[in-house]
Amino acid sequence: MKFVDEFRDPSTAKALLREVTACLDQLGATEQNPVQVMEVCGGHTHSIFRYALKDLVPKSLEFVHGPGCPVCVLPMGRVDDCIAIAQRPEVIFTTFGDAMRVPGSKLSLLQARANGADVRMVYSPLDALSLAQQHPDREVVFFGLGFETTMPSTAMTVLEAKRRGLKNFSLFCNHITIVPTIKAVLDSPGMRIDGFIGPGHVAMVTGSAPFRFIAERYHRPLVISGFEPNDILQSLWMVLRQLLEKRPRVENQYARLVDPDGNRVGMQAIAEVFELREFFEWRGLGSIDHSGVRMRAPYAAFDAERKFTVPNAKIADPKSCQCGEVIKGVLKPQQCKVFGKACTPRTPLGALMVSSEGACAAYYQYSTHAVEEVA
Amino acid sequence: MCLGIPGQIAEVTNTEAKLALVDVLGVRREVNIACVIRDGETAEDVVGAWVLVHVGFAMSRIDEKEAQITLDLLHALGEAQAEAAALRGVEATT
Amino acid sequence: MNAVAKPRAVDHWRDQHITLAHGAGGRAMRELIEEVIVPAFDNGLLAPLEDQARIAGSLLGHGESLAFTTDSFVVSPLRFPGGDIGRLAVCGTVNDLAVGGAVPKHLSCALILEEGLPVETLREVLASMARAAEEAGVSIVTGDTKVVERGAADGLFITTAGIGAIPAGRDTGPRMVRPGDKLIVNGTLGDHGIAVMAARNDLALQIPVQSDAAPLNGLVEAMFAAAPGLRWLRDATRGGLATITNEFAREGRFGIVLDEAAIPVADAVRGACEILGFDILYLANEGKLAALVPAEEADGLLAAMRSHPLGRNAAVVGEVHAERPGLVTMRSRFGGERVVDLLLGEQLPRIC
Numbered sequence: 001m002k003f004v005d006e007f008r009d010p011s012t013a014k015a016l017l018r019e020v021t022a023c024l025d026q027l028g029a030t031e032q033n034p035v036q037v038m039e040v041c042g043g044h045t046h047s048i049f050r051y052a053l054k055d056l057v058p059k060s061l062e063f064v065h066g067p068g069c070p071v072c073v074l075p076m077g078r079v080d081d082c083i084a085i086a087q088r089p090e091v092i093f094t095t096f097g098d099a100m101r102v103p104g105s106k107l108s109l110l111q112a113r114a115n116g117a118d119v120r121m122v123y124s125p126l127d128a129l130s131l132a133q134q135h136p137d138r139e140v141v142f143f144g145l146g147f148e149t150t151m152p153s154t155a156m157t158v159l160e161a162k163r164r165g166l167k168n169f170s171l172f173c174n175h176i177t178i179v180p181t182i183k184a185v186l187d188s189p190g191m192r193i194d195g196f197i198g199p200g201h202v203a204m205v206t207g208s209a210p211f212r213f214i215a216e217r218y219h220r221p222l223v224i225s226g227f228e229p230n231d232i233l234q235s236l237w238m239v240l241r242q243l244l245e246k247r248p249r250v251e252n253q254y255a256r257l258v259d260p261d262g263n264r265v266g267m268q269a270i271a272e273v274f275e276l277r278e279f280f281e282w283r284g285l286g287s288i289d290h291s292g293v294r295m296r297a298p299y300a301a302f303d304a305e306r307k308f309t310v311p312n313a314k315i316a317d318p319k320s321c322q323c324g325e326v327i328k329g330v331l332k333p334q335q336c337k338v339f340g341k342a343c344t345p346r347t348p349l350g351a352l353m354v355s356s357e358g359a360c361a362a363y364y365q366y367s368t369h370a371v372e373e374v375a
Numbered sequence: 376m377c378l379g380i381p382g383q384i385a386e387v388t389n390t391e392a393k394l395a396l397v398d399v400l401g402v403r404r405e406v407n408i409a410c411v412i413r414d415g416e417t418a419e420d421v422v423g424a425w426v427l428v429h430v431g432f433a434m435s436r437i438d439e440k441e442a443q444i445t446l447d448l449l450h451a452l453g454e455a456q457a458e459a460a461a462l463r464g465v466e467a468t469t
Numbered sequence: 470m471n472a473v474a475k476p477r478a479v480d481h482w483r484d485q486h487i488t489l490a491h492g493a494g495g496r497a498m499r500e501l502i503e504e505v506i507v508p509a510f511d512n513g514l515l516a517p518l519e520d521q522a523r524i525a526g527s528l529l530g531h532g533e534s535l536a537f538t539t540d541s542f543v544v545s546p547l548r549f550p551g552g553d554i555g556r557l558a559v560c561g562t563v564n565d566l567a568v569g570g571a572v573p574k575h576l577s578c579a580l581i582l583e584e585g586l587p588v589e590t591l592r593e594v595l596a597s598m599a600r601a602a603e604e605a606g607v608s609i610v611t612g613d614t615k616v617v618e619r620g621a622a623d624g625l626f627i628t629t630a631g632i633g634a635i636p637a638g639r640d641t642g643p644r645m646v647r648p649g650d651k652l653i654v655n656g657t658l659g660d661h662g663i664a665v666m667a668a669r670n671d672l673a674l675q676i677p678v679q680s681d682a683a684p685l686n687g688l689v690e691a692m693f694a695a696a697p698g699l700r701w702l703r704d705a706t707r708g709g710l711a712t713i714t715n716e717f718a719r720e721g722r723f724g725i726v727l728d729e730a731a732i733p734v735a736d737a738v739r740g741a742c743e744i745l746g747f748d749i750l751y752l753a754n755e756g757k758l759a760a761l762v763p764a765e766e767a768d769g770l771l772a773a774m775r776s777h778p779l780g781r782n783a784a785v786v787g788e789v790h791a792e793r794p795g796l797v798t799m800r801s802r803f804g805g806e807r808v809v810d811l812l813l814g815e816q817l818p819r820i821c
């Protein structure tokens with residue numbers, strides 16, 4: 001597959017691993033005192049597990065799995081709101097498959113569907129729009145979630161709904177922004193992350209400018225990275241070289257896709273339809289200022305939050321859940337008290353156990369059994 | 376986050392709504408191409424381009440030259456290591 | 470052929486849709502059975518229309534044992550590229566017998582029809598069952614028909630049961646497996662799962678792929694002829710290769726290491742998986758089996774499979790180990806190794 005297979009070449013990986021190892025040695029990193037690199041994006045977490053990169057790099061490097069899984073950080077109250085909307089008889093509730101298993105305080109969307117709610121999985125918000133056209137007698141609601149990568153698609157879908165004059169389509173907007181979240185991680189006490197592997201597909205939309213503060217104010221390297229295994233290894237090598245040079249900056253490993261200026265059309269659509277919320281509640285991280293968006297007033301007719309009254313209840317994360325610590329990189333998944341006991345993919349307590357992007361689910365699925373010594 | 380797949384724009388299906396079929400290993404799907412039409416270009420001009428597809432939207436053009444630069448760099452890295460190893464008289468184990 | 474044998478039956482039948490009367494035990498039901506169902510399967514054992522098929526004592530040869538299995542089939546849509554529910558209902562049961570080493574002989578067919586089902590659809594499904602039975606060399610010798618109210622079924626459900634004879638001396642199962650045994654599959658994985666998903670069209674993807682639904686008994690016979698030491702066979706239906714290898718490993722208490730690079734996958738299936746974030750290992754198949762075979766017989770077996778039409782893309786995809794009993798792992802193309810666990814529920818498309 002073009003632009004995929006070339007970046008999965010094992011001999012290149014070996015060459016990169018040698019460079020990574022050399023850098024780590026020069027930095028004096030050890031297993032007891034490893035260099036910690038956070039991959040912000042859940043897509044990177046997925047690749048790191050799928051290709052067992054964690055086992056291929058020296059033990060003097062530790063991947064810290066960041067908050068970049070939009071499903072994982074969705075608070076329970078929001079899931080409850082989804083279900084309240086989905087249970088209305090006139091509603092066809094459309095969502096990406098990712099959100100189906102996320103537990104609300106009582107049900108997940110999958111369970112709500114089993115109980116009779118009309119919940120449908122779609123591949124694209126455009127498909128939700130088509131459903132709205134096919135069912136003029138029903139209210140089609142699309143559950144918009146994700147970071148900046150996904151925002152243009154929902155914004156453009158809303159614009160298209162307006163253009164077509166659809167009255168029965170609305171968006172339940174739960175989009176969140178990545179930068180305030182990285183900032184929250186950087187500001188958290190006990191934070192000891194040395195550098196970042198930056199979210200390539202977010203940067204494809206936003207460009208690299210929003211990430212500069214990480215180098216400028218927090219003096220940490222960030223390398224915008226692709227998602228194939230060699231992309232990640234190369235980015236890791238670039239982060240380590242910055243650490244050696246003691247010159248933290250934003251670099252772009254993913255130049256084949258990321259324009260430093262981002263995507264103009266996408267950003268315009270975002271700016272047209274969305275505005276920042278004062279704050280947004282995250283699972284595990286609490287409330288973060290300006291970390292979510294809502295729909296602007298001119299698009300109120302397409303805003304499910306305005307169209308349907310939702311309970312909007314704030315539901316505290318379960319007490320035993322330590323997702324926040326894991327997201328901040330303070331704890332590793334298996335150090336959470338309930339990991340693998342009360343909290344498993346079958347009975348997720350915390351959000352990180354729900355999505356395959358979630359650090360805890362990935363740990364559980366790919367490495368609960370000791371595979372390290374074999375790899 | 377944000378599964379994105381490289382695909383090639385095969386044909387425009389709706390010029391006004393900027394929709395086109397994208398091909399991923401023979402699988403086709405209608406996607407929105409508004410984000411990858413550059414200034415002065417029409418939808419038709421994008422046919423044949425490689426793009427990154429995310430949730431039914433072509434989000435970015437893939438720059439084939441940049442991809443090659445990255446690959447060349449990685450390739451050169453392997454060669455340089457092999458040479459260095461040969462100089463030291465050990466066999467490079469690639 | 471039935472039209473020729475019973476011309477009267479065809480113009481006699483007028484109903485276009487199944488009604489509750491067709492399940493009520495009266496004349497309408499008798500007509501449905503005699504004029505739509507029985508002619509489709511036309512054979513001497515079914516023809517008497519007794520409450521049971523009467524099979525002569527010669528079904529089993531000396532030293533043979535009887536294999537007996539049943540399976541229910543529900544699929545939406547009823548038709549998809551490469552097959553339909555009827556083909557599945559025959560192939561599924563034939564394959565369940567075949568992977569036990571049995572030579573499938575006779576099948577039963579129980580139908581649950583939803584009120585309102587077009588009779589034409591039923592005819593097509595029955596014709597498809599008949600074709601698959603002919604391919605497999607089995608006959609459908611007994612059956613049952615029920616009609617349920619609209620909404621109580623999704624068009625048509627089928628249950629088939631099957632019997633077959635296991636030749637003397639054929640013994641497969643977990644206790645036969647040894648470390649070093651090779652794991653072989655007979656072709657590309659995931660075709661059925663993706664074909665049905667594409668036919669449903671919820672995700673608006675055009676995917677050029679056909680279901681692999683096929684009776685595997687002929688292939689299995691060729692396999693036993695080439696590798697008499699075959700240890701264990703299973704068909705990789707729901708849950709895919711990941712699920713059966715986990716069953717292999719758990720029941721046999723050994724470890725299995727899969728080799729990602731060796732697993733045959735059609736391009737379009739791979740494309741669909743990349744787009745939707747699916748894992749090919751968990752996709753359903755209806756004409757694929759996995760076999761464990763002694764290493765020394767693997768090459769011969771592979772050659773025999775590849776010369777059979779249903780095994781052209783056969784490949785060795787893994788190996789049995791004594792270490793880590795119960796665990797399946799996969800060595801990635803990339804060198805790392807990861808655990809291949811059972812799936813929690815159905816795979817959902819993801820954007821993350």
Ligand code: SF4
Pocket residue numbers: 320321322323324326333336337338339340343348349350351352353354360
């Ligand atoms: S184990 Fe469960 S509760 Fe603990 S951090 Fe992980 S997801 Fe959260």
